[in-house]
Amino acid sequence: MGPLLAVEDLHVTFDTPSGPVAAVRGIDLTVGVGECVAIVGESGSGKSVTARALVGLAGVDARVRAGRLDLAGRDVRAYRPRDWRRVRGRLAGLVVQDALVSLDPLRTVGAEIGEVLAAHDIVGRRERAGRVTHLLDQVHVPEPARRARQYPHQLSGGLRQRALIASAIAGEPVLLVADEPTTALDVTVQAQVLRLLAERRAAGVGLLLISHDLAVVAQVADRVLVMRDGRIVEEGPTGRLLQAPQHPYTRQLLAAVPSASSRGRRLSEPARVRDGCAVPALARTPLPARPAVRPDDTVLDAVGLTRRYGPHTVVRDVSFSVARGETLGLVGESGSGKSTVARLVAGLLAADAGTVTFESTRWSGVPERARRPLRRRLQLISQDPLGSFDPRYTVGRLVAENLDPGPDRTERVVALLRRVGLGPDLLDRHPRSLSGGQRQRVAIARAVAPRPSLIICDEPVSALDVRVQAQVLDLLADLRAADGTALLFISHDLGVVHHLADRVLVLHDGAVVEQGPVGDVFSYPRHDHTRSLLDALPTLVTAG
Amino acid sequence: MSLLRAVARRVAAGLVVLWAAATAAYLALLAAPGNTVDSIVGDGADTPQIRAQIVTEWGLDRPPVVQYLDYLWRLAGGDLGRSYLLQRPVAEVIGEQLAPTATLAVAAAGLGVLLAVVVAVGTTGRRRRWPRRVSSAAELLLVSTPPFLIGIVLLSVLSFRYGLFPVAGDQGPAALVLPTLTLALPIAGLLAQVLRDGLDRALDEPFVLTARARGVRERAVLLRHALRHALLPTVTLAGWLFGVLLGGAVVVEQVFGRPGLGQVTLSAVTSKDMPVVLAVVTLSAAVYVLVNTAADLTCLLVDPRLRRS
Structure with a gap:
């Protein structure tokens, strides 16, 4: 028997009002029985379009053309919508990211999974409920019968993703296409979902895994294809590709992953490389020297912070301090209370107990009027800058808002934009028309404008591609070195924290379970939770 | 339980x-010019004795607050009082005229929803460009034309x-056909626009991609997934539209010379027949509350996420 999926010279072009746009430009791809092939690329590389084209769902405006497109030995190039319906779910299952929006919120999980069984007449109406329970059990959902009657919003992120996988395997397809199946999941849950996918592969299913995260792919894939601008730039067995990458772009991707080994060096090229240019070999540039941290000079002091929402205590007795120029990492899974701590510290939320002192001034339990003179010394950068920008403001106005008025304000805005690597041509643009990386740079320019002594960064790079993330992290390191600003850096990504932070606080169920210098905590974790976080962390074994 | x-x-x-609503109407009529006794006397014999008799019989010599509380107490007991003009119980007067108006309103609401669903489902999706443009233009025209004008044109x-x-x-x-159409067409136009917009948005959602990836028919995707999502805003809007339908019926009944609450209300207002006006206002408020409560509960049934809080 030949491969499950054989693709040669696949092109996908979208008809847009401004002319055709080529999203996929001639890629070759095969997936064999029980094989796991991964496509890795950044957003806009065409990897998701490829996944959808393989199940005939590239969209109304898409034109798909291929030299060969065989699914389970059948040529599907001339398939009409009716033929595709028999393929989807039955020959090829699709798992997409973010199960909260990928499962219909108005229908029970059981109804969603049962839909596959009904569409392909797999089991009779009577046996459907039993089969759904069995499927949920197969993907290790506890209490499957009860979960089948629940709605997606009543399930945790990990359970939802499993339910989605259950619905994809309900028709017993020979090929499973998983598009970013673990994005937006915590590391421990991510590890479970990856194990689950590996189980399906062991059962003989061919797996096409699509991800932006090289580390995730390294866990399960047999072969990796690196995709960029609609083309495959490099492919090979996972081990070889990670240890001896041939293409400069692959090398760049690997170097951009923040981790313990990347500490103290740049993640991205110092000069911004334009797309399409030849990428120079990566030099291991060290980060600029920083002014020494002064442990005796405290910028922020939090003591015994506690916050309750109704019967739930989301933050319990959290105490820490940040010294001048220090970077404190705050890690934890979603729901561990990280963001609540950030809001308590920023004075945006009142604590039920505990005190915050900022720049030797009482910061909590005082009216906003008392905080206002010092407000500009404490700035905030959030995960989604778009949500924190007034959409009607231009970039220039957004930054100028944080500066004292004066005749030279525009010049100061331009200087700030230049500091964060943006040109003055962006002054009159609106945040919506910027890329994710540009937006985060604007947010940083705005935050450093009043020369704050502390910046609270709440997941500042979580929504960014790995190379853009690298650039933003380098930028933060540069600014920190130049201004001596202290950072409270909140992230679920242990690699990012390990790369950047001096000390780290591990939060679990609202309480600090471990804290200390980054090297100590991550190398010799004492608490079980820290250990399980580190164990679940997908690590790259690279050339070093 | 939470439900x-x-x-x-x-x-x-x-x-x-x-x-x-009852209180506001009461205060408005109290503040309106004219004397209650004049309204009751109407065109009949007018002597000081008759006037004195009316005042004692209707209890008009009591302080306004007492009259108001008495009115509320009787309203709570279901007693709408007696018409000044017709000298008959208000419940009787309205009861006779309620059936034609209710028939018209229910028929118009039903037809409006039916038309909206058929048109919206038929013209959603990006493949049907022309039917969609035509129906959009027709909907806009219907929504922006006053209903009585539609009635006159139809007539x-x-x-x-x-x-x-x-x-x-x-x-x-x-x-019944023309009055129903007159009332239903603008409703259908507005609802179809909202519903199609909701369908379009729902069809772009990731869960629709998942449903399609399961090999589900396009018709099932539309009816089983997208329509439920699109219905949520539509139901809320429909509740409001049906609430004001009664007001629309008054005008349309005039245009088509139909019996109904429209005629009763008009003559009661011009002759300051306070109990009848109050009853009509309370009745429309009751219908409005009832329909909107039903709409809210429908949303609760459709969307499990709303049941949490």
């Missing part, structure tokens, strides 16, 4: 609205020129 509490909360809120074309339907009156189902 039960939601129902109780909405019913309580409805009662408050009813009380507010002059279908009744006067072709004689397909009776011009006026309430004889049989044929006479």
